[in-house]
Amino acid sequence: MEAALVGLAGTTVGAVTGFAGAWLARRGQVRIQQEQRAHAEQVRWLDDKKGLYRDLLITLYGWHDSLASILRGEDDGKLSEHRSAAYKWIVEASLIADDEVRSAVSEVHHALLRVQPVVFEGTSATDEWPLEAVEGGHSALEDALRAELAMPGRVGARPRLGRR
Numbered sequence: 001m002e003a004a005l006v007g008l009a010g011t012t013v014g015a016v017t018g019f020a021g022a023w024l025a026r027r028g029q030v031r032i033q034q035e036q037r038a039h040a041e042q043v044r045w046l047d048d049k050k051g052l053y054r055d056l057l058i059t060l061y062g063w064h065d066s067l068a069s070i071l072r073g074e075d076d077g078k079l080s081e082h083r084s085a086a087y088k089w090i091v092e093a094s095l096i097a098d099d100e101v102r103s104a105v106s107e108v109h110h111a112l113l114r115v116q117p118v119v120f121e122g123t124s125a126t127d128e129w130p131l132e133a134v135e136g137g138h139s140a141l142e143d144a145l146r147a148e149l150a151m152p153g154r155v156g157a158r159p160r161l162g163r164r
């Protein structure tokens with residue numbers, strides 16, 4: 001009778017251990033799949049952001065260049081076109097960018113808006129270059145964009161299987 005009870009207990013412990021092992025293995029697989037999906041989503045957004053950020057920078061530089069050409073007395077006639085396109089890309093970027101990029105975009109945008117009246121009023125040859133703040137903002141924006149676009153690359157190694 002004791003042998004039967006020991007056998008029954010051993011079978012029960014073996015079944016529970018087997019079930020727990022299978023459950024843990026399945027849970028690990030699910031977590032790995034979730035991490036892979038999350039990484040794939042980040043990579044997809046990265047591709048979308050690259051194109052958006054490229055277009056945003058091109059239009060912001062176009063807006064700057066139009067203002068610079070007005071300052072030099074060589075109006076290219078594209079200020080309105082560049083400004084309208086920039087508004088579109090600024091709104092698009094604000095929807096998917098992180099806080100640092102949104103802040104940098106806002107700084108460049110406000111710098112461009114602040115300098116427009118100065119450009120249209122005209123400046124004398126002794127005044128400093130009014131677009132200097134815009135150019136510094138462009139540099140800060142490019143740095144913020146590079147930092148954001150570099151972040152998903154670090155995730156790409158192996159999915160982490162720890163508690164969050």
